Amino acid sequence: MAGRSSPYPLTKPVGTITRGTTGVNRLRRSDRWLINDEVVTTRLRAASNPLVVDLGYGANPWTTLELAARLRTVRADVSVVGLEIDPERVAADQDGVAFTRGGFELAGLRPVLVRAFNVLRQYPETAVTEAWSTVRSRLAPNGLLIEGTCDELGRRCAWVLLDQDGPRSLTLAWDPFTVDRPSDLAERLPKALIHRNVPGEPIHTMLTAADHAWARAATSAPFGPRVRWRAAVQLLRDDGFPVRHYRRRLRDNVLSVPWSAVAPLGSA
Numbered sequence: 275m276a277g278r279s280s281p282y283p284l285t286k287p288v289g290t291i292t293r294g295t296t297g298v299n300r301l302r303r304s305d306r307w308l309i310n311d312e313v314v315t316t317r318l319r320a321a322s323n324p325l326v327v328d329l330g331y332g333a334n335p336w337t338t339l340e341l342a343a344r345l346r347t348v349r350a351d352v353s354v355v356g357l358e359i360d361p362e363r364v365a366a367d368q369d370g371v372a373f374t375r376g377g378f379e380l381a382g383l384r385p386v387l388v389r390a391f392n393v394l395r396q397y398p399e400t401a402v403t404e405a406w407s408t409v410r411s412r413l414a415p416n417g418l419l420i421e422g423t424c425d426e427l428g429r430r431c432a433w434v435l436l437d438q439d440g441p442r443s444l445t446l447a448w449d450p451f452t453v454d455r456p457s458d459l460a461e462r463l464p465k466a467l468i469h470r471n472v473p474g475e476p477i478h479t480m481l482t483a484a485d486h487a488w489a490r491a492a493t494s495a496p497f498g499p500r501v502r503w504r505a506a507v508q509l510l511r512d513d514g515f516p517v518r519h520y521r522r523r524l525r526d527n528v529l530s531v532p533w534s535a536v537a538p539l540g541s542a
Contacts, residue, residue, distance in 0.1 A: 286379070296332030298340075300428040301391055303447040303526050304420065305344045310522065313435070313442075314387065315348050317416050321386040324352045325414070329380070330393035331356045335365040335373060341389060342371045357381055378408040385412075388419045391433070394465040395423045402466045410438050423462045429453070430462045434533065441466075441533035443518070444477075447526045450499035456484035456506075456529060470538045477536045483515060484529060503527040 308314050318324055326345060328338040338356035345352045357376035358364050365373040374381055380388065388409055394402055409419050415438075422433025422445075429449040435442045444467070446459045453459070460471045460481055467477045484506070491505035507529070510517050518530040 296334050296337055296392075297426060297428070298336045300424060300426070301337045301340070301389075301431075302428055303431045304389070304391065304422060304424070304433055305341055306525065307445060307447060307528070308341075308387075308389075308420065309344050309348050311435075314418060314420075317386060317418060318345070318349055318352065320416070321414065323384075323386070323414065324349050325383060325385040326352055326354045326387045326389070327376075327380055327383055327385040328354065328356045329376070329378070329388055329390040329409070331358060331363075332392075333363055335368070335371070337391075338373070339369055339371055342369065355381075355383060355385075378405050380409065380412045383412070384414045384417075386414045386417045388413065388417070390419065390421045392423055394421060395468075397465060399465055399469050402464075406436060406441075410436060410440075413438055422464050423468075425462055430459050432459055432462050432464055432467075434464050434466065441537070443530055443532055444536050445528060445530040447528045450503065450527045453527070455488050456527075457481040459529075467536065467538065475539055477538075480515060480531065480536055483510060483513060487513070500524070500527065 328341055331338045335356055338354065342352070342354035345354065354371045356365065356371060356373040357380065358373070359375065359377040361375050364375050367373055390409070394405055397405065406419070406421065413419065417438065419436040420433050421436065422431060424431040429452050431447045433445055435445070446456070448459060463471060463477065471478050471481065487506040487509040488502070490509055491502050494502040494505040507517050516531055516535050520528065
């Protein structure tokens with residue numbers, strides 16, 4: 275509701291109004307990862323003020339409300355604030371979630387976790403570093419930023435996890451039954467990487483290797499795409515790629531690596 279009063283500090287929003295497309299349950303894969311990731315859950319539980327910001331939730335607040343409900347399974351007293359730079363999109367507070375106007379400056383808030391999905395995709399690649407830096411400088415101590423992209427139905431997702439020191443990891447997650455090969459995720463890479471998927475760049479090397487491992491794991495195909503992907507991941511590890519091992523069984527196919535394994539050439 276545009277023009278309503280806000281209990282949060284009034285600061286000039288930093289950023290640009292983008293399309294604002296969204297959809298119910300669109301960010302379920304990243305949400306599932308968040309509530310099961312050891313780094314995220316440990317820092318959320320340890321925070322003296324468990325404040326979470328959903329930055330750029332779009333024309334409707336569905337995914338912010340879903341994020342709040344899922345994070346409450348980790349910590350019941352979590353506070354979630356949805357930020358939108360477009361004043362016409364600022365929703366009314368509901369279901370224990372607050373909404374206000376803000377951009378990369380986070381409206382003066384100091385959250386322990388920020389989620390920013392499908393925001394930087396509409397910016398030039400040159401804007402990424404500054405946007406990351408702006409958000410990270412406003413995090414609470416030990417705070418985290420998850421910044422990524424997904425398709426319209428949330429079947430293909432990719433995100434970077436950052437802390438105050440910079441990027442920590444890249445994660446790709448997809449519906450096992452609607453993706454033919456891992457490199458199909460290339461079109462949904464975060465803005466920092468999507469233009470770097472060319473020969474010679476680490477992200478291209480990793481996706482190419484993932485496709486080869488997927489092909490070599492074809493003998494596991496009769497057991498389903500999840501089993502086949504687990505076999506492919508082990509082949510990637512055998513080939514020297516530092517793919518994260520998840521001890522729990524995953525509903526999604528997930529490929530997660532340290533940022534150092536995919537960082538663009540020439541980046542700091």
